[in-house]
Amino acid sequence: MNETLHIETFSGRSQKLQACIHCGLCLEACPTYLETGEEMSSPRGRIYLMKALEEGRIEATDEAFIAHQDSCLVCRSCETACPSGVQFGILMEQTREIITNTAKPNWLHRFIYTKLLGSPKLVRALQYPLGIASKSRFARLCEKTFQLKTPLLLSKEGVGGWLSPLISSLQLLPDNIPFPKERPLIYPTGTKKRGSVGLLIGCIGDLFTSHINDATIKVLNQLGYDVHTIPKISCCGALASHSGFGEQARELGLNVIAALESSPVDYYISNIAGCGAMLKDYSKLFEGTPNYERALNVRKKIRDISEFLLEFDKDNILQMNLALPEKTLIGYQAPCHLYHGQQIKDAPLELLQLIRNAEVFPFEENDICCGSAGMYNIEHPVMGEALLERKMTIIEKQEPDIIATANAGCLMQLAKGVRETKSNAKILHVIEILAEAIES
């Protein structure tokens, strides 16, 4: 594909780049800048390089250019900090798409983003070998192996190019992943019906953390909602989009939009911050295309679970008089794609505060990425680990009984941190704490 033509297909990219006034107010909000102190690993530095590409002063194949764009977490913390409203997330995703279309990606990336994530059957099939790996504690062996930090495991070249991501991904596996279960199309409420919602069960999310979906269904059913699981839905395209596979992301996005349009529900619910942000941002992905209006319609009906419950069910939850069995200190770590991507900052905290015996607080720096960031901790294990260590140092200081978060990837990354620090804290999704309080 012609690189210049391709840039022109990104509606309004030049204006989006020009919005940056180089003030530097985003620097201290950027995790990779905080770790490295390097200007080119900051939002301002990366935008400077994007402008250089736009103006033809640098090639998309330039190794240093690729490395600095590649090391970004796409956490969008810089968007929250920016006084000029720079839309950094979409600029970065477009930049990566230009790189992917110019410098050929390796076979593993091509397979994951163009084949695996587009096939729910292939994703489901993975659950058998991964289930065996997690039940046999092979995953924990990988964790110990990775801690050796041998040059081969840290290398992106040769054998390291596939061995490093393989070991990095296996070490994140939770213990005892259940074998696949077919979900029914509808979970009817057992109480007086108040509405119907469609739950995005996720692709990889339902593979590794199906307990989050179980808890979400339980709470919604209890509140009077029929929960539809939406047939024929594929991956939402978030992982492909973050990694520069824009064509695949748009293809996956269109599948999801079609599946949602045919689902007879009042709202679509997401409990995975990255997927929710992606669905809300389809309008950016399809800007300037005939599917823009369809994307905007999805935007009107999609809610994160915490946002939905606070908007429609706060009084009902209060009437349920939820309580935990004993006083419990709950620290909250915000997923970047909820806090920055969707600008939902307080809803999970407010929801937890409705539970008796829950003492809820946000962790210091809870708006800074834990190093998970989609596939980042697999592709960039060294930076992913450095950010996790920073996070766990703060968490340990605040001694929570429960670490609460609202995204499957963060949950798995923090679970790794808890294993490494031998902390006694439990890690739960906010909705799981609510479900637990219903049971108590």
Ligand code: SF4
């Ligand atoms: S991205 Fe925003 S905050 Fe950062 S340098 Fe540019 S204008 Fe300033």
Ligand code: SF4
């Ligand atoms: S998205 Fe996150 S890692 Fe990337 S430049 Fe912005 S703050 Fe830094």
